[in-house]
Amino acid sequence: MSATLRILKAGPGASVQDIGRHGFLHFGVTPAGPMDAGAFLAATLAAGDAKGAGVEASLGGLELAAEGGEIGLAIAGGGFDVRLDARALPPACVMKLVPGGRLSVRAAAAGAWVYLAPFGRFDLPLILGSYATHARSGLGGLEGRMLRAGDALEIVDPRPAPVEPMEILAPWLGAHRAKLRVMLGPQQDYFSPETIATLLSARWRLSERSDRMAYRLEGPNLQHLSGHDIVSDGAAFGAIQIPGDGAPLVLMADRQPTGGYPKIATVIGADLGALAQARPGDFVEFEAVSWEQAVTARRARALSIEAGVTLEPVLRTEFSAEFLLGRNLVGGVVDGRET
């Protein structure tokens, strides 16, 4: 019998995602996919399938149980509080959930999205080649909708997971930047130099009215030179769109493929994860970079991801002296985080 991942509790914003539904953008089909693709990849790489699916959860958190068998899970995201029964685990870790056990993932000091990738595959249908949920159009994931308490995700083709919890080390995880880098455009000529200067000098507060579709920014009003309606054109992940009310909207994973407002700038790929992990109430700032600088950052991140994740044993207070001794003998550096 295969094991089933049971959702015991789910806050709003939990869904099944994979790297996204690509190849249908010209038919109006949004790719969806993870809000923080880097954190998602840390989880799926650790779970042994970079192309696999996982559960994305948000500030509302998630509680899970395994039924009918044990389930290996890799967890990574913003700095969430991860507990296996009473035991605190690192925010990025792999662990095994056994029947009778309970895993809880809750928002902690920072971060807005967390990913749980199974050592195995969800027994869900591929929709246009993808498991990604786009709830607005009812596509993908579990019945095209967000996850809720009581849902069951059957795991097939299980892969072996480490017996003891391990910490995931992924150098690109949680890379914080004081300022998010943007490239101006595609429609910066709809704005005066002063307005662009305001975009780049203001502290922007992330609004509570932010979701997978767009992050709304609160701050100074950004006025268009003339008119806010443009003939719709393509819209990229990270595009900063300025609607008629002058309050910037950054288009995120669930954006529409096209948009009808001028896009003053676009957050570069390397910084989309950091933006996604900002929470309502957090402040973000922007700095403009060139295409070359953006690509240099993209290359550095790609090389880092190519090197993959490493797993380290989790040091815990109840470890035996023998274990600690053995660990030092093999030359590992003892991580004091969990002591």
Add this chain to the structure above:
Amino acid sequence: MAPSRLRAAGMSAPRYLDAGEAALSVEFGDSVDPQINARVLALDAALREAKLAGIEELVPTYRALMIHYEPLTILRDELVKALESLVLQGASAFAPKARWHVPCCYDPALAEDIVEAARVLGLTPERLAALHASGSYRAYMYGFAPGWCYLGGLPPSLASPRRASPRGPTPPGAVLIGGGLSLIAANPMPTGWYVIGRTPERLFALEREPALLIEPGDAVRFEPIDAATFFALEARGGIIAKREVLAKREVLA
């Protein structure tokens, strides 16, 4: 140089606008115009044909082609260089591959807003239906939601202002007018346009292969059907044979 060759051919050079480091918008104009859209669609077709490594998605819109690409595979300059030779062929290179004959019922019982739209336009509902069915359309682009296909070619007398406030979710297969365009809306969504017809065809049906029918650039005509035919076709397309395509696809040379 490519720009001078474009000028010699009577065409303006497109603008290459970065949308971040991994997307480039090739903008041919700033209005909804069949000639501008033909250049967009010609480049879309040429680029799909060219199969350049690093091109991930192409999204044609009314007046621009959005190219999502991987800059670690193809540099922006290499991409623009390839585009500069492809745009030389201009709008005349655009030719629709197919013409779809889409059944459409204009009966007010199904076409929820046709009476209201006719009043706004100063026409009778029958005249509005006849004019709409006489149009020769082109799929300009998809946008807004999966299978929402925006059509150019609406007879000018049917150009309408947007509704003052959006109407509720469209029925499945809604045929709408708004501004100077028509639209076939696969999935129910609220809209500021008028529902002036309904097709039993499903532009987006996951259980069917292909799931999506009309390609951007395809020609579209509407074939009026009465309500009884609508329900009969809907039963065939929706329940009895889910994989059946109701609209006729005429291959164009």
